[in-house]
Amino acid sequence: MSLVEIYDAYDVGTVRALEERAFDTVGADALMQRAAHALALAVAREAVSLCGGVYGSTIIILVGPGNNGGDALFAGARLARRGARVTAVRCLGTPHARGLAALRAAGGRLIDLDDLGLDPAARIQQRPAADIVVDGVLGIGGRPGLPEPVALLARACRDWLVTTIAVDLPSGVAADTGAVAGDAFAATRTVTFGVAKPCHLIEPARGRCGEIEVVDIGLDPAPSEDDRAGSGSGRWLRQVQTDQLAAYLPYPDAGSDKYARGVVGIDTGSDTYPGAGVLSTYGAVHSGAGMVRYLGADVPRALIRERLPNVVFSPGRVQAHLVGSGWGDRPDGAAVLARLLGDGLPTVVDADGLGHLPARVPATWLLTPHAGELARLLGEDRSWVTEDPVRAVRAGVEKTGATVLLKGATQLVCTPDQPWIDVALPGPAWTAQAGSGDVLAGICATLLAAGVRTPRAAAAAASLQAYAAHRNPGPVPPQRLAELMPAAIARLQSRRTRQLDEIRRSEWTG
Numbered sequence: 483m484s485l486v487e488i489y490d491a492y493d494v495g496t497v498r499a500l501e502e503r504a505f506d507t508v509g510a511d512a513l514m515q516r517a518a519h520a521l522a523l524a525v526a527r528e529a530v531s532l533c534g535g536v537y538g539s540t541i542i543i544l545v546g547p548g549n550n551g552g553d554a555l556f557a558g559a560r561l562a563r564r565g566a567r568v569t570a571v572r573c574l575g576t577p578h579a580r581g582l583a584a585l586r587a588a589g590g591r592l593i594d595l596d597d598l599g600l601d602p603a604a605r606i607q608q609r610p611a612a613d614i615v616v617d618g619v620l621g622i623g624g625r626p627g628l629p630e631p632v633a634l635l636a637r638a639c640r641d642w643l644v645t646t647i648a649v650d651l652p653s654g655v656a657a658d659t660g661a662v663a664g665d666a667f668a669a670t671r672t673v674t675f676g677v678a679k680p681c682h683l684i685e686p687a688r689g690r691c692g693e694i695e696v697v698d699i700g701l702d703p704a705p706s707e708d709d710r711a712g713s714g715s716g717r718w719l720r721q722v723q724t725d726q727l728a729a730y731l732p733y734p735d736a737g738s739d740k741y742a743r744g745v746v747g748i749d750t751g752s753d754t755y756p757g758a759g760v761l762s763t764y765g766a767v768h769s770g771a772g773m774v775r776y777l778g779a780d781v782p783r784a785l786i787r788e789r790l791p792n793v794v795f796s797p798g799r800v801q802a803h804l805v806g807s808g809w810g811d812r813p814d815g816a817a818v819l820a821r822l823l824g825d826g827l828p829t830v831v832d833a834d835g836l837g838h839l840p841a842r843v844p845a846t847w848l849l850t851p852h853a854g855e856l857a858r859l860l861g862e863d864r865s866w867v868t869e870d871p872v873r874a875v876r877a878g879v880e881k882t883g884a885t886v887l888l889k890g891a892t893q894l895v896c897t898p899d900q901p902w903i904d905v906a907l908p909g910p911a912w913t914a915q916a917g918s919g920d921v922l923a924g925i926c927a928t929l930l931a932a933g934v935r936t937p938r939a940a941a942a943a944a945s946l947q948a949y950a951a952h953r954n955p956g957p958v959p960p961q962r963l964a965e966l967m968p969a970a971i972a973r974l975q976s977r978r979t980r981q982l983d984e985i986r987r988s989e990w991t992g
């Protein structure tokens with residue numbers, strides 16, 4: 483998956499509300515035909531690249547009992563009319579009647595899943611005999627998980643790397659949470675309709691989607707508050723784009739001094755865990771702070787003094803605080819946080835600091851837990867967080883009043899009184915390593931000290947780290963990745979300059 487393709491995602495209830503409105507204006511049949519048309523085009527493009535054309539390509543259409551299978555069957559009919567050899571495979575229940583009739587009329591055929599000859603006892607399944615598989619088993623009406631032997635087929639397609647195009651979403655993933663409870667299809671490409679759904683943005687489901695294509699079938703792309711409220715959960719996720727990241731970062735101008743860029747006060751690390759203090763300070767220093775004051779324990783202090791001569795070690799004016807990373811069991815933790823609460827400054831609380839939070843904190847405070855830390859904060863199991871990270875990050879905000887950045891494969895930012903949840907740019911898997919979170923906390927604090935609003939600072943910091951990691955792939959240690967941050971910021975600044983030039987030009991010509 484490339485860095486960013488899609489922007490807003492809505493839960494199934496909201497999508498259903500949008501569809502209801504479109505039924506009234508365009509009609510259900512037209513919606514399905516538009517979906518089938520877009521799907522057939524995507525499959526045809528794949529057939530051209532794999533087989534040199536649609537004519538003569540072999541396509542298997544996997545169909546379930548709902549409209550997802552209907553989309554797939556109508557697309558199969560279009561492809562059969564262009565000379566593809568199309569076989570539909572009945573996977574669950576009774577296929578969409580009109581879709582099946584259209585496929586048959588175009589020369590396609592229907593077989594049962596048993597006819598594919600999968601053997602549950604075999605260690606290695608036969609390769610499904612198709613150039614392309616279209617997964618129309620389950621869409622937004624699907625419950626997570628796949629019954630056998632559909633699960634077996636999903637595994638066979640995945641193991642043989644069969645080019646698989648998912649209709650709306652890969653069957654087996656949970657549309658609203660992004661969870662993958664059991665087996666699910668792993669698509670090469672997912673063609674989704676109207677708007678994206680949370681599973682297209684949240685891991686592990688996102689990793690099953692391959693390239694994602696959102697096609698316009700006539701749904702309103704901007705649901706109203708009523709559409710969202712009607713859905714019960716009202717999930718609205720917004721994927722940060724690289725252009726937005728470039729616009730969110732603070733850049734100094736000729737009149738900026740160190741206070742305009744921001745002074746960060748850091749009390750992280752401990753004599754037992756000095757590395758966290760060093761790394762969070764690296765993060766702050768390399769993401770553009772005007773000045774960093776390190777006010778933590780002696781051992782990290784000595785290490786920082788050796789490595790970063792620009793860091794100041796005396797107390798004084800600061801514009802944002804960062805605490806908690808690598809504190810370990812710190813007896814005065816609660817007292818430190820209570821004192822900071824009185825300061826009224828934006829404050830990042832990371833890692834061990836989260837165990838000392840006052841009952842309520844302002845939304846200018848940013849908590850940066852990973853799944854285990856958020857679970858502890860909420861008195862839940864870690865799995866409660868990972869099975870539905872959107873629910874969990876919202877619960878974190880409700881419990882504390884703070885803005886919460888939930889770290890992990892997908893990084894979510896939730897803040898009080900904002901109806902959507904920001905999804906940071908996805909980073910490469912290499913960023914999952916000890917120390918990444920400490921560096922990230924430092925970047926967050928720098929952006930807060932520069933005056934960036936807390937939720938925006940959190941989404942931008944997490945996205946900046948992912949962006950830098952994408953530009954420097956491989957097992958780059960966190961301190962080195964911090965050192966690569968200036969080049970990433972410079973690149974984003976050039977991008978921002980180009981954006982502003984374009985805006986000015988269009989204003990002149992427009």
Ligand SMILES: NC(=O)C1=CN([C@@H]2O[C@H](COP(=O)(O)OP(=O)(O)OC[C@H]3O[C@@H](n4cnc5c(N)ncnc54)[C@H](O)[C@@H]3O)[C@@H](O)[C@H]2O)[C@@H](O)CC1
Nearest residue numbers: 501513514517547548549550620621622623624625627650
């Ligand atoms: N509603 C609309 O306006 C449009 C819907 N479209 C398509 O329709 C899809 C939604 O259609 P449906 O609501 O019919 O839902 P699905 O096609 O997702 O299937 C729901 C059916 O599958 C069964 N089922 C669900 N999970 C199961 C499981 N784990 N094991 C066994 N059976 C299971 C359900 O009992 C139900 O019968 C969308 O994803 C999209 O592909 C498109 O045609 C575009 C327009």
Ligand SMILES: [K+]
Nearest residue numbers: 617620651653
């Ligand atoms: K599907």
